[in-house]
Amino acid sequence: MNNIxxxxxxxxxxxxxxxxxxxxxxxxxxxxxARATSFPDxxxxxxxxxxxxxxxxENNELSKLAAIPVKPPAACxxxxxxxxxLVNKVINHVMKMGNKQLARSLxxxxxxxxxxxxxxxxxxASTPEEKAKILLNPKDxxxxxxxxxxxxxxxxxxxxxxxxxxxxxxxxxxxxxxxxVKWLLDASNDKERTVHFPEQFAWELLDAANNTGKVVxxxxxxxxxxxxxxxxxxxxxx
Amino acid sequence: MxxxxxxxxxxxxxxxxxEYLFPSGIYDPAARPLMKPPExxxxxxxxxxxxxxxxxxxxxxxxxxxxxxxxxxDAAETIQTLYKFEDKVxxxxxxxxxxxxxxxxASVWITREELEQSLVEKITDLEYDNFKLVMERIVSLPxxxxxKEFIEKYRxxxxxQRFALEIxxxxxxxxxxxxxxxxxxxxxxxxxDVTIRSPGTGxxxxxxxxxxxxxxxxxxxxxxxxxxxxxxxGKVDVECNIEGGGPSGQSGAIRWGIAWxxxxxxxxxxxxxMQVAGLLTRxxxxxxxxxxxxxxxxKKPTWKKR
Numbered sequence: 101m102n103n104i105x106x107x108x109x110x111x112x113x114x115x116x117x118x119x120x121x122x123x124x125x126x127x128x129x130x131x132x133x134a135r136a137t138s139f140p141d142x143x144x145x146x147x148x149x150x151x152x153x154x155x156x157x158e159n160n161e162l163s164k165l166a167a168i169p170v171k172p173p174a175a176c177x178x179x180x181x182x183x184x185x186l187v188n189k190v191i192n193h194v195m196k197m198g199n200k201q202l203a204r205s206l207x208x209x210x211x212x213x214x215x216x217x218x219x220x221x222x223x224x225a226s227t228p229e230e231k232a233k234i235l236l237n238p239k240d241x242x243x244x245x246x247x248x249x250x251x252x253x254x255x256x257x258x259x260x261x262x263x264x265x266x267x268x269x270x271x272x273x274x275x276x277x278x279x280x281v282k283w284l285l286d287a288s289n290d291k292e293r294t295v296h297f298p299e300q301f302a303w304e305l306l307d308a309a310n311n312t313g314k315v316v317x318x319x320x321x322x323x324x325x326x327x328x329x330x331x332x333x334x335x336x337x338x
Numbered sequence: 339m340x341x342x343x344x345x346x347x348x349x350x351x352x353x354x355x356x357e358y359l360f361p362s363g364i365y366d367p368a369a370r371p372l373m374k375p376p377e378x379x380x381x382x383x384x385x386x387x388x389x390x391x392x393x394x395x396x397x398x399x400x401x402x403x404x405x406x407x408x409x410x411x412d413a414a415e416t417i418q419t420l421y422k423f424e425d426k427v428x429x430x431x432x433x434x435x436x437x438x439x440x441x442x443x444a445s446v447w448i449t450r451e452e453l454e455q456s457l458v459e460k461i462t463d464l465e466y467d468n469f470k471l472v473m474e475r476i477v478s479l480p481x482x483x484x485x486k487e488f489i490e491k492y493r494x495x496x497x498x499q500r501f502a503l504e505i506x507x508x509x510x511x512x513x514x515x516x517x518x519x520x521x522x523x524x525x526x527x528x529x530x531d532v533t534i535r536s537p538g539t540g541x542x543x544x545x546x547x548x549x550x551x552x553x554x555x556x557x558x559x560x561x562x563x564x565x566x567x568x569x570x571x572g573k574v575d576v577e578c579n580i581e582g583g584g585p586s587g588q589s590g591a592i593r594w595g596i597a598w599x600x601x602x603x604x605x606x607x608x609x610x611x612m613q614v615a616g617l618l619t620r621x622x623x624x625x626x627x628x629x630x631x632x633x634x635x636x637k638k639p640t641w642k643k644r
Contacts, residue, residue: 136622136623137624137625137626137635139623142496143619146615146619147614147615148567148615153614156614162607162611164441164443165614166609166610166613168444170614170619172590172594175560175586175589175590176556178560178562178563179615180559180563180566182559201554201556204555
């Protein structure tokens, strides 16, 4: 009670209080949202695929990670067996103006075309050895095609003495994947207007999976150029 | 006084009385009248720093920020003792105890404001970075667990393990089937409720229709995601009422509702797996508003020299 009597004297309008606390009013403009538009940076990325989680369980890390806040998986991610990160990546590259539904339908149509062609080839093949060589799963075809299209080197423009040299150098995993997918899509979009995208994309994927075609040639051209410019390699550090 | 017992009159009652006696129309709650112990109202202030002879008490007074530099001094001393201890152990040919290792994943360093409050000193960004650097240095040492108290004084736990608390017990309907209803399933502008019945045949009802309520495959996959993940597909029935928003928001809301309801029907290991998969995290993000003077929320107009 005594405490309260002392406190009674301190009934102060809060305006006084706030000014005494922040002596300098906040003059800089700050963003303030009623609801957050993103997660704080201590939120970890989710591990939602069963095979990735199996690794965690093996290392006994699952319960440790369960104590950390985790972001929810994106709307396009699932733990279903039909989900493939590379396919998702390709869909995102095909996508224009955020129309994911259309992009996904185009890629799936291309997969359907691949499946049809491969089954036709499978039935045309005469010997069991030839049949075993044919990839029937379109996702396997995509994986092999992208793997065959990935460049191992890149050319960087570096200016020395007023002249820009194309200097060969190593390439990161991420950029080589980006270039592979970009080249595949460039090659597919470079077509007659009467040919539809899924059809052309299916052909490009089949060619690249077979280590032939425009995209693989483009990769080899880049490698040849790198080989020719190897004399400039020292410009990377000199 | 006012028919209240002064012995049991708590701060809560004081707040209520003030709200009644001084009704305020001021919008900001921080600007309304209040009656609290002064130490809660006014920030901590430093006590007198000099003795009668005019000499400062604190040995680091002339640094200008004695408390902060004392903290760094303590940290450096800790590092030295840990080094010495490590040397001693190496001479004995032993290794650090692997079980005693610090678990720092579930906590973060206290913010600059909190550090300022605890030290009663203003700190610049650079000094705060130095503080973090020296603390990280301590943590990286193999025997850092020996000064656990010192480290934890400056760490703040993240919200965690909330998913495992208070899992509701399912109720039973006339057929003897367990059911649980999750209300307020929100995502973007969509809101609704999800009922899970177990045992079931895998029937999914969304606003009276089946899974074909959603036109696109992606939304259907999202609804099935928690069921596939927890291997409950075909073992439970799901009924949802959802309104507002588009297909992506609605399917996201249902996904969270199903995952939240499934907590009552799965074991602890699966709960942890679902937490790591992020299925139990409520996605509270909303569309960011467009700003005046620019075409979108973050997008700026193309820069033109003239």
